Amino acid sequence: MLPEYHILIVDDDVELRRLAGKFLRENGLKVSSAQDAREMREALAAETVDLVILDIMLPGTTGLDLCRELRRGSDIPIIMLTARGSDVDRIVGLEVGADDYLAKPFNPRELLARIHAVLRRVRSTGTGARTGGPLLRFSGWVLDTRRRELTNPDGAVVDLSTGEYDLLLTFLEHPQRVLTRDQLLDSAKNRTATGFDRAIDIQVSRLRKKIERPDGPEMVKTVRGAGYFFSPDVERA
Structure with missing residues (x-):
């Protein structure tokens, strides 16, 4: 479990936010949610967020636009949610700065595993033992x-x-x-x-x-x- 980490889910699907948020909280994570760009910005301004789960298909400002916006001023980890089988979405998501992607519909356990992997990379300086200076x-x-x-x-x-x-x-x-x-x-x-x-x-x-x-x-x-x-x-x- 990763009880010290705060995850922000940005998706206009109320049921997805509820179910994913419930599962992640049950596994020791702090979770906030937002349904659009405005709520995402408010959440990021209000508290420290360690990772953003960002849906590509959002009303108004798209997830890809928001990913670009985040990357202009932050290196916060981003996991994009894409349509199943859409290689184009995955490619563009990576091009604009996403760290990982997950196709909908997804198993909550896979989402947790990907969050765990991304956060592990952030809190470490890489894999294996390293010697010498920084x-x-x-x-x-x-x-x-x-x-x-x-x-x-x-x-x-x-x-x-x-x-x-x-x-x-x-x-x-x-x-x-x-x-x-x-x-x-x-x-x-x-x-x-x-x-x-x-x-x-x-x-x-x-x-x-x-x-x-x-x-x-x-x-x-x-x-x-x-x-x-x-x-x-x-x-x-």
Whole structure:
């Protein structure tokens, strides 16, 4: 159980909010709910929220728009609720910054498991035991694993979503080594790979846009038929 965490469910389905909220509370979580963008903003302003469960199909401002809005000023973990079988929704959700997705209708136990996995990633600095200092340096960049903060060569802080941070940390922990999509999903997402290979491809694409410059070297290389390869040298300080 995770009694210290506060979950916000944003969905216009009253029955879904009631049933999911009841199940999560029974499993030790604090739960608030909102039916639209206005109520979500009010809930976030009123209390600290540790994770948002956000439905894509909302009246007025859509869940995708709200995900973009949250990502502009926060790295709060987001689990998107999508229509079953809608790969487009899943892809777009990941592109705009969601950390995970779950198709409706869903088993409440699976929702709890995904919440548990995402929050576990947030409260840890990654998988496995790590030695050395909290700073990881590569090509003039610095990742502070204690503060979960990335600084570019000009000294500016670059915002990362939870998924982007976990993916970058996985690359920095295994530099100059080919990592398969399944390895990246298991390590960076801390959950069993779902077979949805596009998910990791999207995360890699988003990370590339943040750490690679158009006139600079390619840091994350695609190895055809194998996976991805992080090319810079990495130093821990």
